Amino acid sequence: MRNGVLYILTAVALLASSLELLGQSDDHMSVFEIAKMEGKRWRGDMPKSSGTFNGENYNWSFAECWWEIDPWIRNINGRVKIYLELLVEADQISFDFNQALTVESVVVNGETKTSEFADSYSLVVNLGEMIMPQSLEVEIVYSGEPQQSSALSFTQSFHGVDPEIYTLSEPYGARDWWPCKQTLNDKLDSIFIEITVPEGNKAGSNGKLIYEIPHDNGTVSFGWNHAYPIPAYLVSLAVTNYESFSQYVEIEGETLEILNYVYPERYDDWLGLSDATVELMVLFSELFGPYPYLKEKYGHAQTSIPGGMEHATMSTMSSLNFGLNAHELAHQWFGDKVTCGSWEDIWLNEGFATYLTGLSYEHIGQEGDWDNWKSSAINSVISMPDGSVIVDDTTSRDRIFSGRLSYQKGAMVLHMLRWIGGDEKFYEGVRAYHNDAQLAYGYARTSDFEAHMSQTFDMDLSEFFSNWVYSEGHPIYNLNWWVNDGRVYFKLLQETSHPSVSFFRMPFEVKLIGDQQDTIVKFDHQYSGEVFQTDPGFEILEVVFDPNKWILAESAVSFEPNIDLEDVLIFPNPVGNSLRVSILKPTFFAEFAEVIDGTGRVVDLISPAGGIRTGFETDVSGLAPGTYRLRFVNGQSTVAVGFVKL
Ligand SMILES: [Zn+2]
Incomplete structure (x- = not known):
């Protein structure tokens, strides 16, 4: 001993x-x-x-x-x-x-x-x-x-x-x-x-x-x-x-x-x-x-x-x-x-x-543990489109102890309640649930927990619980952003991975990243296609959706180039051997540009690492004389400007 x-x-x-x-x-x-x-x-x-x-x-x-x-x-x-x-x-x-x-x-x-x-x-x-x-x-x-x-x-x-x-x-x-x-x-x-x-x-x-x-x-x-x-x-x-x-x-x-x-x-x-x-x-x-x-x-x-x-x-x-x-x-x-x-x-x-366990990583873990925990929980749940937190077949032990649904999705429901209510209300609500004399050292149902959180948040959480706990699937977000007159615009589209939920109403954050600074702004998403705007006060180079991983979701962000012909200057035109391109707007971004001949064939590709944000010069000496278009491509969006090769 x-x-x-x-x-x-x-x-x-x-x-x-x-x-x-x-x-x-x-x-x-x-x-x-x-x-x-x-x-x-x-x-x-x-x-x-x-x-x-x-x-x-x-x-x-x-x-x-x-x-x-x-x-x-x-x-x-x-x-x-x-x-x-x-x-x-x-x-x-x-x-x-x-x-x-x-x-x-x-x-x-x-x-x-x-x-x-x-x-x-x-x-x-x-x-x-x-x-x-x-x-x-x-x-x-x-x-x-x-x-x-x-x-x-x-x-x-x-x-x-x-x-x-x-x-x-x-x-x-x-x-x-x-x-x-x-x-x-x-x-x-x-x-x-x-x-x-x-x-x-x-x-x-x-x-x-x-x-x-x-x-x-x-x-x-x-x-x-x-x-x-x-x-x-x-x-x-x-x-x-x-x-x-x-x-x-x-x-x-x-x-x-x-x-x-x-x-x-x-x-x-x-x-x-x-x-x-x-x-x-x-x-x-x-x-x-x-x-x-x-x-x-x-x-x-x-x-x-x-x-x-x-x-x-x-x-x-x-x-x-x-x-x-x-x-x-x-x-x-x-x-x-x-x-x-x-x-x-x-x-x-x-x-x-x-x-x-996630909270233990957050409070006493090593750098990165908490972020890894969130990523792994989210990735596990979104690996499949369906499944509810509530167990639909209690005769199946496999279903009761589904790691993806009972463990990770259940944990993410708590994480999202914390996101909606804030730390103080979240912990207050969970403690009230845990200490409820009817439940402590006894049994609780999901409805008991929902009632405590609703009361503490002073918020009707029935839609949240219906969508996230009783129904299946998760949101799939598509955030498009653009800049106009110094303001950043966001259009947030949402599909769902399972037909049992038509829309997950959630607040969301975006991180706006500039050259020297960044900021996080928060919005409430009420319907798919809703447009939000903000004035960050600096030039935005990149946008990250849900940077702190609060939402159980798949997401993609795309820059919707707000470019028209005024944004791009090419010269000289007609051009001899070297075509110079000048980008006027600082928020311009294209993944690449193509040179297209009169028959629609792509004859040259300008594809610098990191995309096209600023002007460039390209050698066109090999092109046959004729009319061409220089087409900028960003996702589904394109814009093209014509030139003549001498
Ligand atoms: Zn366990």
Whole structure:
């Protein structure tokens, strides 16, 4: 056992150390990789979920679980005692539980009862007679080798030659290894977990470690108590020959332990990366309110899981790289404290965790990280024309955990809300949502989030949510600009990538770049083809659409040359050997110019690198005598001026 190090960070120390820290660890995982790994937990060929779950006639409040796990043997011996409140008169209660396991006994309020599986995933307990609504204590003793209806739900694996067993129950895997209630409308108020393992192993789980007791028979029991509400899918265990180290961080005057259960062979690597957890903990607590499980702990348990999983108070992690660390920690606020109330709304978990990873790059990343994060999120989403943030098929795990839609597009929805409302209102709205007494430590739907943001912004966001969350696709912008009398004009055209949305109403920025200076101006786009103008006070050479990457969109900018014959002077005319061209307007730009003979044939091309902005001289001695046109080309626009070769 190695001792932890005490970290007490102030905001100043945080800022000072962050760049250095991240500079040392080149161990970043992109948002795309995280989503891909989280999505990969489920094989494409797996049967779809039945989608029907048990427990409608009761609320469960508390569970005590005793589990025996030997990582060498893919097996569980379990005793689970569930305290519940029967809501209606009933003679049966049912649990989500996989029939691959053997139920040895069921005792309700001290009396043995019969039970049977009504289908593959439903354990029915017979109460013997109709009973009135009341409190029940249901103890189920069971054992066996869990089947994996949800891949990786109960996984045996190896690091080197050492075995491990870990669980991953999201979305529908909890029932594979313990009798529970999987619906997303009823959290346990708290849970006690004891895991007994062979000596030499540690068992990580939810909540606070309250004891670690060795037994004479060569086993050791780890007792964990989690006194916060928790849904079935966030209950976890991870067992192997861990070493551990702890860090401590001050949050709101409380000292929080960050407990790391790590493979012995990775101990030094993890220790080297672990300062980031403290920085992220401080950052997220500042942005969104204190860490939700301040009275217990945060922690990591290393396993061979693809990516990571945000088990409440102890994330199961394949590695401690910065992006993954941020993502799973972010879930403690968004996913664990406030949990999506349906798998349709998984973006309230994954879109948030993805965006908070972006924010961690913005605040404590290296130069360029934040910009790269935005580019990669945008490029991933616009790689295809369709798909909504809301999940349209919750029987498909692939669809629920779509990296492109639930993760990146969800994150960009948050980024665009921040763009519309501004930083202050954005964070205020998200905090109000997160702290809503109806939602905190409970469940939220997209409509709950929308209501909070609308209220905080004092703005009707129904069109925004309809377009960006419930409908499909993204805008495709075409910005044309030109200059007239010193003013810059913009015509913004918008098509959409999917017919479910006819127009995305968004504010947009353009960056106007001159020779010595630049400026950014912002407009509100109300319809396709709308024309805007501004007087920048200096000559514009280039225009960039959405320079700070606020909008999820494809875009193109083209200069619409405002050239007429007055802009271009050619001389001498008629010309002998050398034709000189003088450009009058400083905003003139053409990609190239062509010399076209009387039959329409292009006989010469003037194509300097960077295009034509100023005058030039060209050798025409090789041209046959006759009439020619010099045609300037910029995109679809052309302008031509005639001359005669002697
Ligand atoms: Zn996630």
